[in-house]
Amino acid sequence: MINVVDVPEPGAVQDPFELGLLLPIPGIENNTILMEDRDGNEVQHLTATSVGFKAGGRTAFRDQKLKIDLFITDARFGLACSKYDKVRLMGGGWMIWGATTEVLFNSVSKARAKIRSRGKMLVGHVRYPWIQRVGSSAKTGRGSKETLVFDTKAGQGGQMRLTLTLPNNIEAARVAAEVARRAAIYRLASEEVSGDSRARLEQLATSNPPLGTQDGEIRFYDFPEARWVSEESAKLAPAART
Numbered sequence: 001m002i003n004v005v006d007v008p009e010p011g012a013v014q015d016p017f018e019l020g021l022l023l024p025i026p027g028i029e030n031n032t033i034l035m036e037d038r039d040g041n042e043v044q045h046l047t048a049t050s051v052g053f054k055a056g057g058r059t060a061f062r063d064q065k066l067k068i069d070l071f072i073t074d075a076r077f078g079l080a081c082s083k084y085d086k087v088r089l090m091g092g093g094w095m096i097w098g099a100t101t102e103v104l105f106n107s108v109s110k111a112r113a114k115i116r117s118r119g120k121m122l123v124g125h126v127r128y129p130w131i132q133r134v135g136s137s138a139k140t141g142r143g144s145k146e147t148l149v150f151d152t153k154a155g156q157g158g159q160m161r162l163t164l165t166l167p168n169n170i171e172a173a174r175v176a177a178e179v180a181r182r183a184a185i186y187r188l189a190s191e192e193v194s195g196d197s198r199a200r201l202e203q204l205a206t207s208n209p210p211l212g213t214q215d216g217e218i219r220f221y222d223f224p225e226a227r228w229v230s231e232e233s234a235k236l237a238p239a240a241r242t
Contacts, residue, residue, distance in 0.1 A: 171209070
């Protein structure tokens with residue numbers, strides 16, 4: 001979902017969809033990722049000032065005072081940061097909290113290992129079938145920030161949380177609502193869902209920003225039947241790209 005990976009040399013990547021199932025492929029330019037066909041043409045570009053990642057309740061990565069570029073596409077929420085604090089990468093990656101995570105992040109397509117490298121970049125994405133819930137918290141006073149939060153699961157109880165701090169000119173509640181709306185639309189087009197799950201996704205597909213929060217409370221949009229983070233679930237796509 002998030003890690004430091006090699007930046008490919010120009011012309012080294014042929015299919016960002018197949019090579020970027022679990023982690024996105026960095027672009028040649030700083031703070032960019034390569035887009036897939038299913039990302040669509042209406043990509044919203046935002047920024048964040050800090051990022052935190054917890055795996056199994058433990059902090060695996062945290063960095064502040066950054067410029068992180070964010071991308072809301074038709075298929076996923078992505079992020080990229082070329083200037084990050086390498087010291088805060090605990091253990092050089094996320095292989096620190098059990099076999100499930102080790103399998104997850106070591107299973108990145110072998111074809112990707114053949115990419116010729118020209119540096120490193122911190123990148124990540126949350127594919128829409130993975131979202132258990134996405135939420136936001138508002139500023140609570142002077143000096144506080146608005147945050148965007150994603151909860152996902154790697155299987156075998158491996159909960160993961162990605163938290164981003166947004167600059168003062170971006171309303172986190174509106175970002176969460178837009179992610180929830182696009183995620184619901186994508187899942188309705190990509191999965192066979194019925195009954196209460198379909199009704200919930202149809203409701204989320206018209207998401208509006210939640211009511212204001214107090215005391216740093218996170219207000220979430222909850223998704224039914226979220227998939228574990230895996231290469232298999234990453235391939236879920238509208239019929240034209242399955």
